[in-house]
Amino acid sequence: MRTLKLHFPDQALPTLDTFLKQSKEARIFRRAQAVREVVQGQRLQTVSDSLHFTYSALRKWVHRFAHQGVQGLLDRPRPGRPPKVTCALAHHLDRLVDQDPLQHGSGHSQWSCQELATVLARQTGVQLSRESVRDVLKKRRQLQPPHGPARSSPR
Numbered sequence: 001m002r003t004l005k006l007h008f009p010d011q012a013l014p015t016l017d018t019f020l021k022q023s024k025e026a027r028i029f030r031r032a033q034a035v036r037e038v039v040q041g042q043r044l045q046t047v048s049d050s051l052h053f054t055y056s057a058l059r060k061w062v063h064r065f066a067h068q069g070v071q072g073l074l075d076r077p078r079p080g081r082p083p084k085v086t087c088a089l090a091h092h093l094d095r096l097v098d099q100d101p102l103q104h105g106s107g108h109s110q111w112s113c114q115e116l117a118t119v120l121a122r123q124t125g126v127q128l129s130r131e132s133v134r135d136v137l138k139k140r141r142q143l144q145p146p147h148g149p150a151r152s153s154p155r
Contacts, residue, residue, distance in 0.1 A: 006062065006063070006066045007066075008039050008065075008066060012039050012065075013036065013039055013040065015069065015070060016032055016035065016036040016039065016065075016070070017036070019032050019070045019073070020032050020033065020036065027075075028073055028074060028075070030051065030053075031061045031073045032070070032073050033051065034047050034048075034051045034053055034058055034061065035058075035061050035062055035065045035073065037051075038058070038062050039065075044058055044059055044062065061073060084126065084128065084132070085128065085132065085136050089120075089124060089126055090136050090140060092120065092123070092124060093116065093120060093133065093136055093137070093140075094140060096111075096116060096119060096120060096123075097111060097116065097137065101115060104119045106119075112130075113130035113131070113133040113134045113137070114130040114133075116130075116133045116137075117129065117130050117132070117133045120133070
């Protein structure tokens with residue numbers, strides 16, 4: 001295998017150490033950790049085997065670091081349409097669910113997904129289908145801790 005012919009600045013290791021301490025995402029942390037080992041002189045194949053990266057992926061991250069610094073280790077924007085349901089819209093929906101539907105002109109005392117979608121569109125201008133509203137509520141419910149005191153199992 002060919003040797004890597006890249007030269008790193010003297011500040012590469014301290015820069016990576018600082019970046020590692022500040023990194024919050026595991027994926028980015030692993031990239032920086034692998035690149036740091038290569039900068040220290042480890043062979044690409046050795047590092048890729050020990051940290052379970054493919055050789056080509058590690059080589060790409062090392063090249064990006066050499067040319068762009070730590071910014072090269074960050075994810076690039078993904079292609080495609082941005083999601084319609086933003087975090088702010090999901091929070092708005094959460095607040096809406098906690099309100100009485102009668103206050104919003106509904107004829108029922110409980111929300112339906114269709115009524116939530118209609119009121120949400122009126123308040124925010126974002127049109128969601130009832131299925132999209134249902135999906136958002138379902139995902140939010142899975143992330144929330146269970147309510148009430150913990151029950152002990154019957155004996």
